[in-house]
Amino acid sequence: MEQILKSEIHPDPRGVLGAAAARARASRTLPLRRKKDLPESGRVLTEDGSADSSGSSWSQSLIKDNDGVKPMKIAPEGHGESVLPSMQLEPVTVQSRCTWITAYSENLYVSFHDEEWGVPVYDDQRIFELLTLSAALSEFSWPTILSRRDKFRKLLDNFNPAIVAKFTEKKINSLKASGSPISEEKLRAVVGNARQILKVIEEFGTFSNYIWSFVNHKPIVNGFRHACQVPMRNPKAELMSNDMMRRGFRCVGPTIIYSFMQAAGIVNDHLSSCFRFRDCSLMFQPV
Incomplete structure (x- = not known):
């Protein structure tokens, strides 16, 4: 018994x-x-x-x-004690991400993908920041750049173009000596770009208006199924790159500009299977 x-x-x-x-x-x-x-x-x-x-x-x-x-x-289920053990299973929610985000991706990179990458940005300081971080891709990967993001913000006054534009030679040398996260060439380019941004603001009202005018103020939504379909550049990136270089911006080649457009949500390159694809497509602000 x-x-x-x-x-x-x-x-x-x-x-x-x-x-x-x-x-x-x-x-x-x-x-x-x-x-x-x-x-x-x-x-x-x-x-x-x-x-x-x-x-x-x-x-x-x-x-x-x-x-x-x-x-x-x-005891019937849900009443009192039972001689059978409880076998309640928690629901499992699996979010499908772009395939370049893997189980081995760093947390900062995953958070950037989930919360920022592909979200339309309209704030001038944020746009200046993403333009600067994208330019750094010629030297570093996104995970490395994101790990140094706080240092970028501290050295560049939270990417306020009005402040960065006033950096003197002494200030630049001071930043270089204190351990700039980017090379001296890139640092000087950032200062020069801040000065060009102020000129653009005088002409267009905001830097955002200028940047978004290249896509008629509406994000490009590609909806690619596979990572191999995502391009390195597109005609809009080439058009923006050419115009920015004509205005005196530096480190703004078409590949860098396309990466910037992806990060700033000007282009939505989340794969169609990614849980962020639809969300980012609905976040733009119509003019």
Whole structure:
């Protein structure tokens, strides 16, 4: 009897189906009989396996062994205690990302993909920041750049173009000596680009208006299925690059500009299977 009860309380490794099979074996081995003095609200198991119940949460089944009859409580699901272990499984939500984000990707890179990359940006300082970080791709990868992002912001006054444009030669040498995260050439390009941004703002009202004018103020949504389909540049990037270079911007080749457009949400290059694809497509602000 003790062995039979243990098989009821501790199901075999096969789980619920294994436990049900164990109970079936127990019912074949030990006959059940009706207990006569149960309250009317009780529910009991009879010899033929049927149940007599009238809505009670508790019932008793009787298992007979050599020593007599012993009651064993059985609780319906969600009521009281049960001799069967709880097998509640938490729902698992799997978000499908662009395939270049893998289980081995750094957390900063994953967060950048999930929260920023492809989101349309309209703030001049943010656009200046993403333009500068994208230019650094000629020297570093996105994970490396993102790991140095706080240092970029500290050295470049949170990418305020009005402040960076006033950096003197002494200031540039000071930043270089304090450990600039980019080369001296790139640093000087950043200062020069800040000065050009101020000129663009005088002409277009905001740097954002100028940048978004190349796509008629509406993001390009590609919806590629595979990473190999994502280009390194496109005609709009070439057009923007040429115009920026004509205005005196530096480190703004078409490949760099296309990376910038992706980061700033001017182009939505999330794969169509990525959970961010649709969200980013709906975030632009119509003019």
